[in-house]
Amino acid sequence: MKAGIVGLPNVGKSTLFNALTNAGALAANYPFATIDPNVGVVPIPDPRLGIIQGFIKTQKVIPAMLHLVDIAGLVRGASTGEGKGNAFLGHIRDVDAIVQVVRCFEKAPGGEEITHVDGKIDPLSDIETIELELILSDIQTLEKAADKAKRNARGGDRDAVNRMKVIEALLPVLESNKPARSHVFSDPDLIKARNLLGLITVKPILYIANVADDDVNGEGELAQRVRKHAEAVGAEMVPVCARIEAELAELDEEDKLEMLNDMGMDEPALGKLARAAYKLLGYQSYYTAGEKEVRAWTIPQGCKAPQAAGVIHTDFERGFIRVECYSVDDLIEYKSEKAIKEAGKMRVEGKEYVMHDADVCNFLFNV
Numbered sequence: 001m002k003a004g005i006v007g008l009p010n011v012g013k014s015t016l017f018n019a020l021t022n023a024g025a026l027a028a029n030y031p032f033a034t035i036d037p038n039v040g041v042v043p044i045p046d047p048r049l050g051i052i053q054g055f056i057k058t059q060k061v062i063p064a065m066l067h068l069v070d071i072a073g074l075v076r077g078a079s080t081g082e083g084k085g086n087a088f089l090g091h092i093r094d095v096d097a098i099v100q101v102v103r104c105f106e107k108a109p110g111g112e113e114i115t116h117v118d119g120k121i122d123p124l125s126d127i128e129t130i131e132l133e134l135i136l137s138d139i140q141t142l143e144k145a146a147d148k149a150k151r152n153a154r155g156g157d158r159d160a161v162n163r164m165k166v167i168e169a170l171l172p173v174l175e176s177n178k179p180a181r182s183h184v185f186s187d188p189d190l191i192k193a194r195n196l197l198g199l200i201t202v203k204p205i206l207y208i209a210n211v212a213d214d215d216v217n218g219e220g221e222l223a224q225r226v227r228k229h230a231e232a233v234g235a236e237m238v239p240v241c242a243r244i245e246a247e248l249a250e251l252d253e254e255d256k257l258e259m260l261n262d263m264g265m266d267e268p269a270l271g272k273l274a275r276a277a278y279k280l281l282g283y284q285s286y287y288t289a290g291e292k293e294v295r296a297w298t299i300p301q302g303c304k305a306p307q308a309a310g311v312i313h314t315d316f317e318r319g320f321i322r323v324e325c326y327s328v329d330d331l332i333e334y335k336s337e338k339a340i341k342e343a344g345k346m347r348v349e350g351k352e353y354v355m356h357d358a359d360v361c362n363f364l365f366n367v
Contacts, residue, residue: 001044001298002067003206003277004095008126011103012210012242017070019245020270038070044296045271048328048358052287052294055331060293064285066274069095092134093198097281098205099273102126104222104239105212123209123226131179134200139174142167145197162193170194174201181205182233204280206236208273213241216265236276240269284357287328288312305353309363319367323349328358 007013021040043063053061071091092098102123146167152160166185173183179201185191194202207230209223218227218239230237248256248268260267278284282301286308287294299308310317325347326340334340 001064001097001277001281001283002069002095003097003099004069004071004092005099005101005208006071006092006130007101008103008129011101011126013101014070015246016101016208016210016240016242016269017068019242019249020068020273022249040068040070042066042068042270044274045267046285046296048285048287049294049296051328052289052331052360055335056289056294056337058289058291058294062293062295064296064298066270066277068099092200092203095203097277098134098200098203099208099277100127100130100205101208101210101242102226104209104215104218104220104226107212121222123222124229127207127226127229131201132177135174135177135179138180138199138201139171141197141199142171142174146171159193162189163197166190166194166197170199179205204235205233206238206273206276206280208269209237209239210242211239213244213263215239216241216244216263236280238269238272238276240272245269284355286325286355286357286359286361288362289360299355301357303355304351305349305355305361305363306351308355308361309365312363315367316363316365319365320351321364321366323353323364324362325349325359327356328360331360 005013005017017038017040021038021042042065044066046063049061049063069091103121103126104123106121145163149160149163149167153164169185169190170180170183174180180194180199181202181204185194207226209218209226211218211220211223215223216239218224218237223239227237227239229235244259244263244265245268248259251259256268278298283298284301285296285298287296289295297308297311299311305323306317306320309320309323326337326345330340330345331337334343334345337346340346
């Protein structure tokens with residue numbers, strides 16, 4: 001799962017990125033040159049992994065990973081190249097979801113003034129600015145694709161015909177300053193054609209309201225405006241205080257728990273962000289467990305067993321025979337795989353089985 005973090009200057013985006021990518025022992029930063037984004041690979045907090053290991057002793061626990069891409073340079077005019085905008089917009093095309101950090105605090109801790117690029121603190125205006133640049137970029141993409149699609153469509157190319165249908169449907173949407181995701185296609189062929197066009201505003205969006213340290217739950221007026229906007233457009237919103245997250249990332253586990261308790265917080269932001277991203281993208285997790293490792297795997301909701309096996313290795317999907325599975329709840333109740341089998345709760349499923357969230361699986365295949 002890959003998420004691109006965007007935002008205007010001075011909203012706390014890089015502070016949050018650095019905090020999140022330092023938040024776990026498996027985190028890793030990969031800095032590139034100025035024009036390239038920073039990429040962090042961080043483990044997604046998942047208490048079910050600990051539950052599984054409590055009953056099935058293994059050498060390693062491997063969580064699912066979230067790839068965070070810190071995409072800088074988005075300012076007003078990015079779609080026309082301002083702030084090296086075209087290069088940065090290109091990086092957004094490679095992510096599964098867009099995470100926009102929105103400033104929802106007036107002053108920094110201690111009362112320090114942090115100048116806003118537009119001279120005012122208005123989170124909805126920030127959202128509108130970023131979205132407009134992404135929309136303008138998508139308009140350019142469709143206009144460039146239209147000429148080639150028209151020529152090929154005249155020759156009877158079915159794919160080109162579908163591309164033209166998508167372009168003709170989406171251009172008026174974008175030109176009315178609405179994102180491409182707001183137009184719903186029901187025809188699978190048109191959905192496929194749309195997905196191949198490389199549009200940015202098709203991607204789901206999650207808003208992070210960067211709040212002050214006395215508003216960690218996002219109950220203040222600025223954060224509430226972002227929350228209401230997210231609800232109105234079918235997006236997700238997570239309140240986060242980037243400054244607190246930066247401090248938490250530097251603490252050991254005991255001190256971290258104490259600080260969380262003092263701040264009235266249940267957990268650091270990474271868990272909330274990961275769950276919101278999973279919900280937004282329609283993802284779920286299943287697990288494999290053996291002597292060597294317990295591991296979480298990310299799949300789309302509605303995924304069938306062979307495709308889920310293919311996430312581990314393409315050979316597993318190609319040679320899929322069946323899957324033996326049970327739920328984490330079954331393991332909690334019966335304490336062992338042996339007891340689960342004896343209770344008749346170990347299921348044997350075939351190629352049409354639709355995976356459930358929290359399935360623990362053993363795939364049988366033959367290549």
